Amino acid sequence: MTVLQTTAPSTVADRDGAIAQVNQNTPIISRADAGGNGAPFPVGQLQQVRSAGGNGGQFPVGGIPKLWTAGELGQASFPPLRWLIPGLLPSGLTVLAGKSKVGKSWLALSCALAVAHGKMALGAIELTEPAGVLLLALEDCEETLQERLRELEDVLPDNLHCSFEWPRGEAGVTALITTLDAHSDIRLVIIDVWAKFRSPRHGRGKADPYTEAYDELSPLQRLAANRNIAIVILTHAGKYIPPGGDWMDQVLGSVGIAGAADTIALLTRKRGEQRAQFMVGGRRLRDNIELDLDRGDRSGWQIVGDATEVFLSEERYRLLAVVREEPPVTTMTEIYDALQAVSQSEKSAVRKLVFKCAEAGLLTRIGTGKYLKHKNSSNTGNSRSTGNSGNNSSRFTICG
Numbered sequence: 001m002t003v004l005q006t007t008a009p010s011t012v013a014d015r016d017g018a019i020a021q022v023n024q025n026t027p028i029i030s031r032a033d034a035g036g037n038g039a040p041f042p043v044g045q046l047q048q049v050r051s052a053g054g055n056g057g058q059f060p061v062g063g064i065p066k067l068w069t070a071g072e073l074g075q076a077s078f079p080p081l082r083w084l085i086p087g088l089l090p091s092g093l094t095v096l097a098g099k100s101k102v103g104k105s106w107l108a109l110s111c112a113l114a115v116a117h118g119k120m121a122l123g124a125i126e127l128t129e130p131a132g133v134l135l136l137a138l139e140d141c142e143e144t145l146q147e148r149l150r151e152l153e154d155v156l157p158d159n160l161h162c163s164f165e166w167p168r169g170e171a172g173v174t175a176l177i178t179t180l181d182a183h184s185d186i187r188l189v190i191i192d193v194w195a196k197f198r199s200p201r202h203g204r205g206k207a208d209p210y211t212e213a214y215d216e217l218s219p220l221q222r223l224a225a226n227r228n229i230a231i232v233i234l235t236h237a238g239k240y241i242p243p244g245g246d247w248m249d250q251v252l253g254s255v256g257i258a259g260a261a262d263t264i265a266l267l268t269r270k271r272g273e274q275r276a277q278f279m280v281g282g283r284r285l286r287d288n289i290e291l292d293l294d295r296g297d298r299s300g301w302q303i304v305g306d307a308t309e310v311f312l313s314e315e316r317y318r319l320l321a322v323v324r325e326e327p328p329v330t331t332m333t334e335i336y337d338a339l340q341a342v343s344q345s346e347k348s349a350v351r352k353l354v355f356k357c358a359e360a361g362l363l364t365r366i367g368t369g370k371y372l373k374h375k376n377s378s379n380t381g382n383s384r385s386t387g388n389s390g391n392n393s394s395r396f397t398i399c400g
Contacts, residue, residue, distance in 0.1 A: 001149065001156045003142070004134070004163040004179065081284060084131065084188050084230045085111060085121045090284040091187075091230050092262030093221040095194075097237045103276060103295065104234050104267045108190050109135070109148055110300030111232075115188050116157040122293070123302030132159040132185030134176075136166050138196035152300050159185055169199030173219045180227060187229050194235040210259070217260035224262075237266060267293075275304065316362070319353055320373055323363060329370040 068076075082091040089111070098104035114121035118130030137145050142164060149156055161183060167175045180186055191197045198216050217233075224231040235257075257264070263282030269275070274294055278301075281288035292304040322338040323330040332351070335341075341350045354371065357363045363371045 001160045001162060002158065004161050079228050082187065082228050082230075084115050085125055085127065087285075088121075088125060088280060088289070089188075089230055089232070090263065090282070091224060091228050092282075092284065093217065093224045093260065094230060094232045094263040094265060094282070095217075095257050095261045096232055096234050096265045096267065098234075098267035098269075099237045102237075102267055102269050103301065105137075105139070105192055106148070106295070107267055107278075107293075107301045108192055108232060108234060109145075110152060112160055112188065112190055113149075113153055113157070113300075116160040122300075125303075130157070130159060131187035132183055133161065133188045133190065134179060134183070134186050135160065135162045135190045135192070136197065137162055137164055137192055138166060139193050140164060161186065166197060168197060169216070170219070172197050173223065176220075176223065180229070189224075189229065189231045191231070191233040194233040197233070213257050214260045217257060221260050221262065237268070276301070316353065316357060319350075319357060320362060323371050323373040325373045327372070329366045329372055332369040335371075 083089065084091070096104055096108060111121055112133045112135050114127060115131050116133045118127050121127055140148075145162060145164075161179075166172050176189065180189075220231050220233070223229075261282070262284060263280065265278065265280045268277045268279075276293045276295070278291045278293050279289065280291075293301045294304050295301050318339060319335070322335055332354070335350060335354065336347055339350055341347045354363065358365050358371070363373055366372055
């Protein structure tokens with residue numbers, strides 16, 4: 001674990017070199033900002049040009065937004081979606097909300113350690129490789145975070161970077177860009193808590209709450225998209241929602257936040273109880289997800305139940321999309337071809353995945369190298385689906 005210090009660049013050249021562009025194709029105008037925003041170094045002033053619709057997007061200076069034809073968009077190649085935690089935390093901007101002292105900081109820290117180590121997340125979700133993490137623990141001091149880290153882990157990773165002070169608002173975004181440029185391994189940024197990161201000018205002026213929340217979150221959402229990383233901001237939950245209501249309404253400023261964020265998550269727990277409910281929804285998730293979590297002595301929050309009944313990795317989703325539910329059976333050769341497994345190492349990885357899915361009851365083996373898919377497995381991905389998948393039962397059962 002490293003502790004980051006935000007120090008002033010020693011020269012004007014160093015300062016100008018540190019101000020990176022959110023989008024390399026979008027010019028950004030910079031100026032020294034002495035507006036009393038508390039930043040430890042001059043801030044790059046992002047030039048925002050609003051269209052008639054007021055979207056606050058960043059456009060080339062003196063130009064117009066790029067136009068795509070449907071044909072161009074259909075033929076374009078984009079980087080694959082990166083999952084920091086498969087099926088749960090995709091790249092993009094995620095808002096994690098919860099009432100005070102409910103355990104959301106512990107949940108974020110548990111996930112940060114899992115991603116940094118590249119190990120099991122929440123005791124159930126297998127990660128494929130470690131990734132760098134930046135944790136802005138803005139409500140904690142060094143001693144508090146040290147105590148929590150030691151409670152969760154014996155061996156602490158060096159690719160988990162921590163800071164306890166950070167510039168606010170636009171200055172904070174600029175500092176993130178500089179830090180990401182200096183630490184190219186970082187794939188996950190956690191901001192704990194949003195109230196200490198957002199602009200101190202919040203609440204002033206005539207902006208309505210929706211516009212204010214949307215405008216403040218948009219630079220982070222764009223940064224996450226351009227870098228193909230996940231940025232998670234922690235915030236407080238608001239009013240109680242009666243049964244049958246929309247749980248997203250509990251997120252403070254939820255209308256504006258829902259518009260800017262890619263993923264919304266809510267952690268709820270009754271005082272004094274060990275278990276909590278964790279709900280996640282967003283653009284990249286197939287369905288809204290509801291999970292039961294339990295907090296162990298040293299393991300942090302863990303998913304309650306069999307791991308195979310909770311999540312499918314992206315690789316398993318791709319595999320299950322290939323295998324047929326009805327005869328004729330699907331052969332390994334067909335699976336290799338569909339998943340573009342050519343080399344022996346790629347075919348070996350596919351075979352291992354097939355065997356794991358068969359052991360979990362997702363596939364049924366019909367003879368040597370022949371499989372059928374369980375009919376209830378195609379829409380499964382969480383313990384309780386609250387979306388419109390059309391599948392009310394998400395338990396895996398072995399068929400045959």
